[in-house]
Each structure stands twice: as structure tokens, then as C-alpha cells.
Amino acid sequence: MKEFSYSKDAAGIVTVTMDMEGPVNSMNAEFGPIFKQMVDRLEAEEGLTGVILTSAKDTFFAGGDLKRLLAITPDQAEMLFAEVEDMKADMRRLEKLPVPVVAAINGAALGGGFELCLVCNHRIAASNPKTKIGLPEVTLGLLPGAGGVVRLVHLLGLEPAMPFVMEGKQLAPEAALKAGLIHEVVAPEDLLTRARDWILSVQGDADAATQPWDQKGHRIPGGGSNSPKMAPRIAGAAAMLFQKTKGLLPAPKKILDIMVEAGGKLDFDTALRYETRRFVSLVISPEAKNMISTFFFGLNQVKGGASRPKDVPRSKVQRLGILGAGMMGQGIAYSAAMAGIEVVLRDMTQDAAERGKAYTEALLTKRVKRGRMTEAEAAAVLARIIPVAETEALRGCDMIIEAVFEKIEVKDQVLAECEALLGEGGVWGSNTSTLPITRLASKAANRANFVGLHFFSPVDKMPLLEIIAGQDTSDETLARAFDFAQQIRKTPIIVGDKTGFYTSRTIGTKIIEAVELVAEGHDPIRVDNLSRLTGMPTGMLSLLDEVQIKLVTDIYRTQVGMGLLDPAEEQNPKARDMLAAMLDDHDRVGRATGKGFYDYADGAKVIWEGLQHWRDPEATISDRDIQDRILFRPVLESLRCLEEGVLRSVADGNIGSIMGIGAPVHTGGYIQYVNTYGLDRFVARCEELAAAYGPRFAPPQILRDHAADGRPFR
Incomplete structure (x- = not known):
């Protein structure tokens, strides 16, 4: 036979x-x-x-x-x-x-x-x-x-x-x-x-x-x-x-x-x-086509290094420095130590650094109790993390990741203090979700070795690592960052350095569109529930409470202050005004303080009565329009990122949207969704939404070109 x-x-x-x-x-x-x-x-x-x-x-x-x-x-x-x-x-x-x-x-x-x-x-x-x-x-x-x-x-x-x-x-x-x-x-x-x-x-x-x-x-x-x-x-x-x-x-x-x-x-x-x-x-079925395309072929393409610079030898990080032992730093330390990397975890005080290490100890204790590792294995992982307060302990690290506050002046300060401690040819990674990498790298002695590393919280659970290429970031540095991501068992995508990169820029569109709907006078509970029924992991207003209204507003104001965004070109002005009023006039910070779109107390949440100020009993809209507005915004933003070169591949966009920002699983990712929706049909629906709700729904040229040629996004 x-x-x-x-x-x-x-x-x-x-x-x-x-x-x-x-x-x-x-x-x-x-x-x-x-x-x-x-x-x-x-x-x-x-x-x-x-x-x-x-x-x-x-x-x-x-x-x-x-x-x-x-x-x-x-x-x-x-x-x-x-x-x-x-x-x-x-x-x-x-x-x-x-x-x-x-x-x-x-x-x-x-x-x-x-x-x-x-x-x-x-x-x-x-x-x-x-x-x-x-x-x-x-x-x-x-x-x-x-x-x-x-x-x-x-x-x-x-x-x-x-x-x-x-x-x-x-x-x-x-x-x-x-x-x-x-x-x-x-x-x-x-x-x-x-x-x-x-x-x-x-x-x-x-x-x-x-x-x-x-x-x-x-x-x-x-x-x-x-x-x-x-x-x-x-x-x-x-x-x-x-x-x-x-x-x-x-x-x-x-x-x-x-x-x-x-x-x-x-x-x-x-x-x-x-x-x-x-x-x-x-x-x-379209769902199977989407999921096979992304979770098998797309994922294999990403993991296989399709976006990794070619002709750069594979590398491994032996000794990693981390600046900041807070939520992000401690999660990165755990992931690296689990991968066998020696970690120097530095914070302003020894106590703060020790608390960062304690995070790993707690996670390891759970693994031992569940029979997922032995006590000896856990002890070996924990021993790889060295908590310190002095910067000199970082000397000779082949990679340093700063995971300090999301403020340029703070990041500039630690760069000035610690960059010289890198080993020869060492890589400096900035953990940031929005701050421009090219701007941060402008203060570096070696801009070619400066790269953005956007981890997702909680780091020990989230599988994605968004690598941001600054204007001067070398291919060798990108390749080394890619290899490091795989070394710590993360799935890497490489994106361009434009405002919000890919994930932050895209996740923001669906959140702000949901706020816009509420600002237009629609029922917030209806908006939140319908957004969840598109397949998102949670409702968009609930998600914003988790992320924090203050954080989103602060980031927006910072980007405006840096000249990265022009308020006159804001596509959701009602939503921005509403968030500003909620924060400035009513101290609605988010779930962390118990006050956001919902009031949180004793494990329960109830919609904030103050939202009645924006309710308009005369406002009417179909369920389909609510859901399409919330779903189409990140899809269109993903296409624009592909058009602008922020995304290097369709697979990066699909995997990034699923693993990083909660794209509904049945879509196969935001770009793949267009393929099985039907290119011509998607263009027509975008034009309907643009006519009714504004030019933010207008089909980008890359979509029109693919529809005209009958070319799926691959």
C-alpha cells in the first residue's frame, strides 16, 4: 500500500x-x-x-x-x-x-x-x-x-x-x-x-x-x-x-x-x-473559515516569524533588567524567570522590589498546590529574580525593559540613569501602550537599540507582545525583541510607530464609539449589553470602567498636548466631552474607585444615575446599528493600520486583535472578518453607516481596492 x-x-x-x-x-x-x-x-x-x-x-x-x-x-x-x-x-x-x-x-x-x-x-x-x-x-x-x-x-x-x-x-x-x-x-x-x-x-x-x-x-x-x-x-x-x-x-x-x-x-x-x-x-460556515484562517494558518505565520527581519541570527536573553516592580514589571519578571532567564528587578526601594518578587512567589505557590510544578522547580524559578534598589546591579544586562509610569519625563529619567549599564550591544525596551517610541528614543545614546515592548495586563496570562519599531530601531533589535518574546512564550507582532500603535489605537475606537452612543442619548445598559452580544468579552462601558475613564482621558489629553492629535479632527466629539465632564465634574474615575459608568459596591454594580443627564427619550436607533457601529470601528481602524504600514501583515492584525484587544473569536480577527462578511457587502454597509453617522465609517481606499479586485485580505 x-x-x-x-x-x-x-x-x-x-x-x-x-x-x-x-x-x-x-x-x-x-x-x-x-x-x-x-x-x-x-x-x-x-x-x-x-x-x-x-x-x-x-x-x-x-x-x-x-x-x-x-x-x-x-x-x-x-x-x-x-x-x-x-x-x-x-x-x-x-x-x-x-x-x-x-x-x-x-x-x-x-x-x-x-x-x-x-x-x-x-x-x-x-x-x-x-x-x-x-x-x-x-x-x-x-x-x-x-x-x-x-x-x-x-x-x-x-x-x-x-x-x-x-x-x-x-x-x-x-x-x-x-x-x-x-x-x-x-x-x-x-x-x-x-x-x-x-x-x-x-x-x-x-x-x-x-x-x-x-x-x-x-x-x-x-x-x-x-x-x-x-x-x-x-x-x-x-x-x-x-x-x-x-x-x-x-x-x-x-x-x-x-x-x-x-x-x-x-x-x-x-x-x-x-x-x-x-x-x-x-x-x-464563515465562522470556521475565519477561525481556521487565523488560529491555524495566521498563527503559524506569526509564530514562524513572517514579520521578523530576515538574515538576523536567532538570539536569547541571558540576563534581563527590569525597571519598575509594579503591576507590569512584576508580570514581566515572572514570565522571564519561568523561561529560565536571570532577572534583575529594580525599584526605587528594596521593599518595593521585594514586593514585585513576591508576585512571582504567589503565582508559583498556586502552581505547586495545583500539581503543575514541584517545590524544587518553583524555588529555582524564584531564585532567578534578584530584587534591588541600586541601579548598578543592572550592569551587563543584555536587555533592560523599563516598565515605569506612562509619563515621558519619567521614562526619560530612567533612560538617562540606566542606559549606560547595558552590556555591549544590549537592547533597551520601553513598555508603553501609547507613547511614541521615536520620541522616547530621541534621548537614547543608541537609538538603533531602542524598541517599544507593549505588554498586556496581566502579563502572566496575556499571550501577546506588541513590538513597536521606532524610526531608528534597527532590524537586528527588532529581531532580538521578537526572539525574546518567543523565549518568554509570548506571541509577537511587530508594528509601526504611529499614535496608539496598533492595539491601543484600535481598542480605543470601539470603546469611544460606545460612549458616543450614550452621549447621543441612547440607553447605556442597552449599549453595553449589545456590545457584549457582538462577541466582545465584556460590554464596552464595563471595559472602560476597568481601564479607567481617567487613564483614557489622560492619555488623550497627553497626545493632544504633544501635538499627536488635533481636537478639531476628533471623530467622536460628544464622547470626549462626556468623558471630560464625567471625570472633571463628577469624579467618575472608573471601577478602581467604585465610580464610573457604573457604581460599584459590595460586589455589585448598578448603572450610574447621573447618566440620565445625557439620555434623550427621542433618540432612536436599531440594535443592528449599535452593534455594527461598535464592531465596524475597530475593523476599519485595522484596515487603516494596514494601509498606513502600521501593521506589517494581515496575520499580525488578526492575531493582535484576538489576543490583545478582545476581537470576537468568531470573526477570526478584525481583518479576517471582512473576508467572510463579503468585501462588496462590507463596503456597502460602511457607506450606509457613514451616511447616517459620519465619515469615520467611510471605507478606506485599501478596502475599496480589494473589493474592486475581488481580493480577500491575506
Whole structure:
């Protein structure tokens, strides 16, 4: 068989070793015919006593061919349905062989790879630290379409299966064994021997060669979906699902639907066909196209260094200096120490520096309690952080990051005090969300080695690092910053040095548009709730309270004072006036002081009664217009950033918007959203909004050009 090696030993055991063309085995267009040929041969094999399915690759099996699935169009749906059904029929034939079949899992088995394992009677995994086992399709807007949903329900039961199929949970071999996904974990060198020994040990045992769901009297563990005790649990799962996805992600909803049908309403084979129909409907959905484009291809492009300057050798930071042990500095220190970097954490006093280190100690203590690291490992991480008050301790660091107050004069001061302490060729990074890097670098002795590093709070949880290239920042410095980001396990994007960079500039548009709606007289609770129902993690007014009205207003006033913004060109003047009045006249600072758009007390929040001053009972607007105004603003701003060169790639914009500023997951990022919305349709909708609400919604030229040429943003 092409790409599957087939060998039979003296005991009648056939070992099939998958070795498909390319770096991994996958369910591509070639897989179906090869798999069918394998099953045909096994069914015809005389003297067959058992089958071992394994892989010649580092991974066992990588799952579906996402590039092909991304290209499937609605008119190809029936073709895909027939193709998947044929493959599943062959998988069904394999699991109905009258001999035991073992999956010898030598590496990662995810998605279709684990579905292939589920077809086998016995699953043995090698204790490989890189191995992950699970069904992560939902994270790409899909569902396990090769029998994964149906088989896992019958194997584990409805509730235990939910985290794996509805959340895409992945486990290491030992955890997978405990969860019941596999039967054994052995040393890699013992994998095939143990598979063979198990087959020999169950000869003559009919149940060993029969899947649980094909055995007489089989019942779904914990009860089927038609049992009275499961009804409230299913209803609760549906309610929690809507609360989490707001109805915008079809995949988990369809997975739950399949689970209910497979869990007792349909026979096993009919449930498999039902699963195929749901799978195909997702493949052609815009949500899946968006999520596959960004979370797989876009993320791989970003992590692969598409925006990293070429021809610069890879580098690692050995000793990192951090100025400022506050919220940002302590988070950076933790991330760096976890990556094995020695950290010198400096603050104005020794006590302040020690408090910064204590942040890491608290996080490590939680990890130890949860069994995620040993006490010895935690102690080693903590020992890498050296809290100091004197600046001389920074001497020789190959990178220094200042994470002091967001004021130019403070940043200038620490630069003057500490830049000379850098080791030869060392990089100076300024952690800032808005202050111009070129301006900050103007006071540096070595501007080429000065770069912006915009971390997101909390640093230990937020995965993005926005790297800002100043006018004089060298390619070598950008490359070293990129490598440092990956070293501390952050996803880096490189952006240009224009006001607000990419993330701060873009997140501000959706927030200020929500404020504008309230300033126009619309109900603030309605505005906040509808913004959340676009798929944003939280309502925009609630988000502004978290960020703080004072901070947003101070940043705006600073940018005006520096000549970076012209108040005469402000696109949301009513909103700016409203925020100024809330802050200056009513001391509405934000949630930190208990007073923002909401009043906060005793764990509850209530809309501030003073907002009635701006309410206009005559103001009317549709729900759709509210949501489109809030969603389209950051989309249009992302396109303008791409047009101006602030963004170096579409992938950077999509990943940056998802990981950094809460773009709705179903959009695949703000730029990708335009592709599946439809370029012409998006232009037309922008023109409608511009006519009704102002030129800030006018389509930028880059959008018009792509629409005219029919070119998606890639």
C-alpha cells in the first residue's frame, strides 16, 4: 500500500505503519483510498490474529487537512459529505474486524488522529512528553467529524465527554489514561512489544475484539440523553454554552446537538451520519473559515516569524533588567524567570522590589498546590529574580525593559540613569501602550537599540507582545525583541510607530464609539449589553470602567498636548466631552474607585444615575446599528493600520486583535472578518453607516481596492 507499510509476523499479527507524504499523517484527499485499501487487505487476510496501527512519524496522526477544508465551498458540501461517509464506513469496517485492533500511539494524536485511535479496541500511548491526545476541532470552529463525538459519548458518557468535544481539551498520556481516553501508557521503546503482547493475551476473547458500543446490552455510561436525570444537565449545559458563546459560535452548539442525539435518541450508525451532516455544515460556515484562517494558518505565520527581519541570527536573553516592580514589571519578571532567564528587578526601594518578587512567589505557590510544578522547580524559578534598589546591579544586562509610569519625563529619567549599564550591544525596551517610541528614543545614546515592548495586563496570562519599531530601531533589535518574546512564550507582532500603535489605537475606537452612543442619548445598559452580544468579552462601558475613564482621558489629553492629535479632527466629539465632564465634574474615575459608568459596591454594580443627564427619550436607533457601529470601528481602524504600514501583515492584525484587544473569536480577527462578511457587502454597509453617522465609517481606499479586485485580505 502506498504510504502505509504492512507487515505480518509469525503469530498472524499485522502491523500497519502510517508514513504518508509530508511531515505528518493527515486525513487529506489521499488518505481515504489508502485507508480503504488497508481495510480491504485486512478483511481478506488469512490467519489474521490482530492488528497494530502505528506511525513512522514523530506524531501519530495530525488530523484533517485544514488547507483543503478551508477551500471547500457550499456547492462542494455534498461531495465532502459523501467522502467523509465513505471514510467513516471504512473506519466502521476496521472496528468490526473479528480480531483485536490496537492503536500504538507513538506521538501526538489530535483531532482525526485520535478519532482513528477510537476505532481501535485498545489504545496504548508512549510516554512522550510532547504527546497530546484529544479532539481540538472546536477551537477551529469545527467538530470531530470522523466519529469522535459519537464514539466519545458512548465511551465516556455525556458529561465526561463534554470538555473534550465542546472545549477541545487536550491531555498528556498519563492524564489521558486517567480520563479513560486510552488504556495504557508505556515507555516508547516498549510500545510495539506491549501492543503485540496484549493482542496475544486476549486471543479467544470475543469482547476484546468488539467495541463497547457493539456489545450486547451496551449502555451509555452515566445514562443516555433520554434519561430523566440527564434532562436538567443537558439544559444546564445549553444555558452555559449560550452564556459563553452568545450564540455566535455554531460549533459547540452543534456538538451538543450531536451528543444529545447520539446519547440515546439515534442508533450508533445513524448518529455517525448525523455527525457528518453537522460537520459539513460547519466546514462551509464563515465562522470556521475565519477561525481556521487565523488560529491555524495566521498563527503559524506569526509564530514562524513572517514579520521578523530576515538574515538576523536567532538570539536569547541571558540576563534581563527590569525597571519598575509594579503591576507590569512584576508580570514581566515572572514570565522571564519561568523561561529560565536571570532577572534583575529594580525599584526605587528594596521593599518595593521585594514586593514585585513576591508576585512571582504567589503565582508559583498556586502552581505547586495545583500539581503543575514541584517545590524544587518553583524555588529555582524564584531564585532567578534578584530584587534591588541600586541601579548598578543592572550592569551587563543584555536587555533592560523599563516598565515605569506612562509619563515621558519619567521614562526619560530612567533612560538617562540606566542606559549606560547595558552590556555591549544590549537592547533597551520601553513598555508603553501609547507613547511614541521615536520620541522616547530621541534621548537614547543608541537609538538603533531602542524598541517599544507593549505588554498586556496581566502579563502572566496575556499571550501577546506588541513590538513597536521606532524610526531608528534597527532590524537586528527588532529581531532580538521578537526572539525574546518567543523565549518568554509570548506571541509577537511587530508594528509601526504611529499614535496608539496598533492595539491601543484600535481598542480605543470601539470603546469611544460606545460612549458616543450614550452621549447621543441612547440607553447605556442597552449599549453595553449589545456590545457584549457582538462577541466582545465584556460590554464596552464595563471595559472602560476597568481601564479607567481617567487613564483614557489622560492619555488623550497627553497626545493632544504633544501635538499627536488635533481636537478639531476628533471623530467622536460628544464622547470626549462626556468623558471630560464625567471625570472633571463628577469624579467618575472608573471601577478602581467604585465610580464610573457604573457604581460599584459590595460586589455589585448598578448603572450610574447621573447618566440620565445625557439620555434623550427621542433618540432612536436599531440594535443592528449599535452593534455594527461598535464592531465596524475597530475593523476599519485595522484596515487603516494596514494601509498606513502600521501593521506589517494581515496575520499580525488578526492575531493582535484576538489576543490583545478582545476581537470576537468568531470573526477570526478584525481583518479576517471582512473576508467572510463579503468585501462588496462590507463596503456597502460602511457607506450606509457613514451616511447616517459620519465619515469615520467611510471605507478606506485599501478596502475599496480589494473589493474592486475581488481580493480577500491575506
